[in-house]
Amino acid sequence: MTLRILAFGIAKEILGSTSTLVELHAGATVKELRILLEKQYPRLQKLASFMIAVNNEYASSDHVLQPGNEIAIIPPVSGG
Amino acid sequence: MTLRILAFGIAKEILGSTSTLVELHAGATVKELRILLEKQYPRLQKLASFMIAVNNEYASSDHVLQPGNEIAIIPPVSGG
Amino acid sequence: MIDIVITEEILNIQQCINKVQSDDCGGIDVFIGTVRDNTKGKKVLRLEFEAYETMALIEMRKLAKNAVDKWSLKSVLIYHRTGILHVGDVPVIIAVAAAHRDAAFDACRYLIDTLKQTVPIWKKEIFEDGDIWVSAHP
Amino acid sequence: MIDIVITEEILNIQQCINKVQSDDCGGIDVFIGTVRDNTKGKKVLRLEFEAYETMALIEMRKLAKNAVDKWSLKSVLIYHRTGILHVGDVPVIIAVAAAHRDAAFDACRYLIDTLKQTVPIWKKEIFEDGDIWVSAHP
Numbered sequence: 001m002t003l004r005i006l007a008f009g010i011a012k013e014i015l016g017s018t019s020t021l022v023e024l025h026a027g028a029t030v031k032e033l034r035i036l037l038e039k040q041y042p043r044l045q046k047l048a049s050f051m052i053a054v055n056n057e058y059a060s061s062d063h064v065l066q067p068g069n070e071i072a073i074i075p076p077v078s079g080g
Numbered sequence: 081m082t083l084r085i086l087a088f089g090i091a092k093e094i095l096g097s098t099s100t101l102v103e104l105h106a107g108a109t110v111k112e113l114r115i116l117l118e119k120q121y122p123r124l125q126k127l128a129s130f131m132i133a134v135n136n137e138y139a140s141s142d143h144v145l146q147p148g149n150e151i152a153i154i155p156p157v158s159g160g
Numbered sequence: 161m162i163d164i165v166i167t168e169e170i171l172n173i174q175q176c177i178n179k180v181q182s183d184d185c186g187g188i189d190v191f192i193g194t195v196r197d198n199t200k201g202k203k204v205l206r207l208e209f210e211a212y213e214t215m216a217l218i219e220m221r222k223l224a225k226n227a228v229d230k231w232s233l234k235s236v237l238i239y240h241r242t243g244i245l246h247v248g249d250v251p252v253i254i255a256v257a258a259a260h261r262d263a264a265f266d267a268c269r270y271l272i273d274t275l276k277q278t279v280p281i282w283k284k285e286i287f288e289d290g291d292i293w294v295s296a297h298p
Numbered sequence: 299m300i301d302i303v304i305t306e307e308i309l310n311i312q313q314c315i316n317k318v319q320s321d322d323c324g325g326i327d328v329f330i331g332t333v334r335d336n337t338k339g340k341k342v343l344r345l346e347f348e349a350y351e352t353m354a355l356i357e358m359r360k361l362a363k364n365a366v367d368k369w370s371l372k373s374v375l376i377y378h379r380t381g382i383l384h385v386g387d388v389p390v391i392i393a394v395a396a397a398h399r400d401a402a403f404d405a406c407r408y409l410i411d412t413l414k415q416t417v418p419i420w421k422k423e424i425f426e427d428g429d430i431w432v433s434a435h436p
Contacts, residue, residue: 008350009420010431048436053418056353072350072418078432079347079354079378079419080331080390080410088212089282090293128298133280136215152212152280158294159209159216159240159281160193160252160272174312183335183385189406190328191399197321247321261329261410268327269403 001026003065005037006072011050014043015073024065030054031061037073050075081106083145085117086152091130094123095153104145110134111141117153130155161235162224166211166281168243171250180235180257187261189268193252195245205286209242209251212280216240219279223271227256230270231263238271240281251283299373300362304349304419306381309388318373318395325399327406331390333383343424347380347389350418354378357417361409365394368408369401376409378419389421 003022007015022036030052038044051074052059058074065071083102087095102116110132118124131154132139138154145151163179173192180188195207224236235257245251254271258264275281283294301317311330318326333345362374373395383389392409396402413419421432 006350008418009348009422010434012348013431047434053350053353056356058416072353074350074418075420075431076433077414077416077418078421078434079349079417080414086212088280089210089284090296092210093293127296133212133215136218138278152215154212154280155282155293156295157276157278157280158283158296159211159279160276173315177311177330181332181386185332186334188330188332190330191403192315192326192328193399194319194323194326194395196324196397248319257332259334261331265329265403265407272399 001028001067003033003067003069003071005033006070008072009075010047011044011073011075014041028065029061030059030063030065033065033071034061044073048076081108081147083113083147083149083151086150088152089155090127091124091153091155094121108145109141110139110143110145113145113151114141124153128156162221162228163235163237164217164220164224165239166213166216167239167241169241171239171241171253173250173253176237176239176253176255180237180255182234182257184259185234185257186259187264188255188257189261189264191252191254191268191272192250193272195247195249195251197247199285202287204247205288206247207245207251208284208286209240209245210282211240211242216280220275223274223278227267227271231258231267233258233263233267236267236271238275242281300359300366301373301375302355302358302362303377304351304354305377305379307379309377309379309391311388311391314375314377314391314393318375318393320372320395322397323372323395324397325402326393326395327399327402329390329392329406329410330388331410333385333387333389335385337423340425342385343426344385345383345389346422346424347378347383348420349378349380354418358413361412361417365405365409369396369405371396371401371405374405374409376413380419
């Protein structure tokens with residue numbers, strides 16, 4: 001399945017774009033997405049941490065991704 | 081010595097005036113003033129508490145009063 | 161900066177905040193007291209505030225000084241109204257600016273808690289069937 | 299009442315306070331973030347705030363809901379700016395109204411602390427010799 005991944009803050013700079021498309025097998029989890037992203041964009045590994053949000057909620061690493069999900073890379077937040 | 085005593089809040093209502101004159105011996109303390117006031121105005125004894133301020137500061141009971149001091153009865157405060 | 165005022169005039173919140181803001185502070189905590197429409201379920205018509213003004217100003221300045229020293233604050237402002245206030249009116253504004261927000265929160269809370277315990281200001285609550293000096297009796 | 303806003307416009311403090319005030323509340327605590335002129339002594343030229351807006355609004359509403367439930371608050375308001383902010387500008391206002399002030403203080407502090415930890419908003423500090431996404435790296 002093809003998933004569109006949104007990027008914000010420093011992740012946007014690392015990807016060089018506000019979003020990117022990735023290819024994963026059906027039933028892939030957040031953990032598999034993270035591994036793929038870290039491989040494609042090694043600078044993500046240098047971050048203090050990053051989370052994946054699915055449909056506007058933080059998702060755990062065993063969360064199963066579905067086509068059409070709104071998926072985003074959430075680098076360490078710093079609002080306020 | 082004659083001392084002028086200021087009264088605020090409920091103390092003003094108890095005294096029926098914003099101030100009163102009392103007569104005490106030279107060298108009298110805050111404690112002696114309190115005893116005199118409570119005798120003259122028994123309703124002061126019904127208060128949760130009251131303090132005496134001398135020259136705009138809370139005074140302890142052994143504080144010695146001087147003629148010309150600015151003396152005030154401070155019933156329980158409730159600002160804010 | 162310490163700014164202490166007792167006034168019969170309406171308190172201007174924006175003006176208070178502008179006074180404490182400074183470019184080297186990262187956070188301002190503001191406490192705004194408001195007159196409630198009831199006390200323990202009993203309808204309040206209005207409040208009357210009275211101050212022993214000279215002493216109240218001295219006591220408030222002491223509190224502010226203590227807070228500045230303890231929490232290394234940039235600015236402390238305490239404005240208190242006197243006279244007749246109605247439901248929704250603002251009797252007190254305390255604004256604290258600090259480099260970091262924890263200090264601002266702790267100091268602001270200390271200031272309002274201590275003000276209520278030590279500053280010679282009194283309020284009378286006026287109900288439909290009488291009035292009462294708050295805290296006067298046990 | 300819960301009022302959550304993300305905007306590029308200047309935040310109006312008086313308006314925020316008017317929104318949370320209610321006649322059955324006795325105290326309002328307001329936290330106002332301000333842009334500091336330095337970070338660890340290094341001169342800050344400006345900040346740039348970016349939000350994942352749909353998710354940030356959802357997360358802020360969750361926090362507000364948690365606070366209302368935990369502290370029985372009357373009103374919670376969280377306004378956050380995005381875009382370019384300069385020294386002295388206000389990126390965030392959190393205002394909490396409660397019947398009693400302890401609840402307002404505790405809730406306001408919880409809200410700003412948790413907002414900084416969980417809400418997907420980012421700030422970039424622009425210095426004279428470069429820029430940095432705050433907290434991005436260990």
